Amino acid sequence: MENVATILRKNHRHFKKISPSASIENALVQMSSRNVEYLIVMDEDENFRGLLTEHDITKKAIFINRPMAQIKVMEIMNTLLPFADINNSLGHCMRLMKQFNIRHLPVFDNLHFHGIISSDDILQELIHEKAEMLEEEEYAGIY
Numbered sequence: 001m002e003n004v005a006t007i008l009r010k011n012h013r014h015f016k017k018i019s020p021s022a023s024i025e026n027a028l029v030q031m032s033s034r035n036v037e038y039l040i041v042m043d044e045d046e047n048f049r050g051l052l053t054e055h056d057i058t059k060k061a062i063f064i065n066r067p068m069a070q071i072k073v074m075e076i077m078n079t080l081l082p083f084a085d086i087n088n089s090l091g092h093c094m095r096l097m098k099q100f101n102i103r104h105l106p107v108f109d110n111l112h113f114h115g116i117i118s119s120d121d122i123l124q125e126l127i128h129e130k131a132e133m134l135e136e137e138e139y140a141g142i143y
Contacts, residue, residue, distance in 0.1 A: 002129065004093060004107050005086050007121045008114055015115065017042045020049050020074035024061050027052055027073055038104050040116060041077045048113035050077035051104055083108050090122050097122075 018027050018039040027039055031054065041050040052073055060076045061068065082096045086109040093105055103119045 004084050004088050015040045022073050023069050024071040025068040050079040052077045
C-alpha cells in the first residue's frame, strides 16, 4: 500500500485557501466557484491554521445569529484535527479518519504543512492500485 506522499505528488500543489479573517459568505462563494467542499485556513505568513468544510458551515454557522457576511472563518473553522505525517501509510490515514469521523486530513512533514488528503483521494488510490494488480495478473495469465 502506498503512503501519503504518493497521493500528494498526484494532487495539485495549489492550496484552496482562505484567511481566518475572511467572511463565511466569501468562503461559500469560493467553495462554490471552485467546486470544492473545503478550504484550507492559512494566515498571512502561509501557516496552516485549520480547515473549513461545508459540514462545518452547515453545522455551526446556522446557529450564529448574524448574517454570513459578518461571521468570520475563524469562528467556524475546525482547528482540532488529527494530522498525518507525509510518510504515513494510507491504512493509517484511513484509521485516523474513521476514528475521528472526518473526511479530510492535514499532512505535515516536521511541522511543515504539505497539503490535505481526503477519503476520496485514498479511495481513488486504492482503486488505481487494484486495477494495476488486475492488469498485471491478466498480462501474466495471457503469456
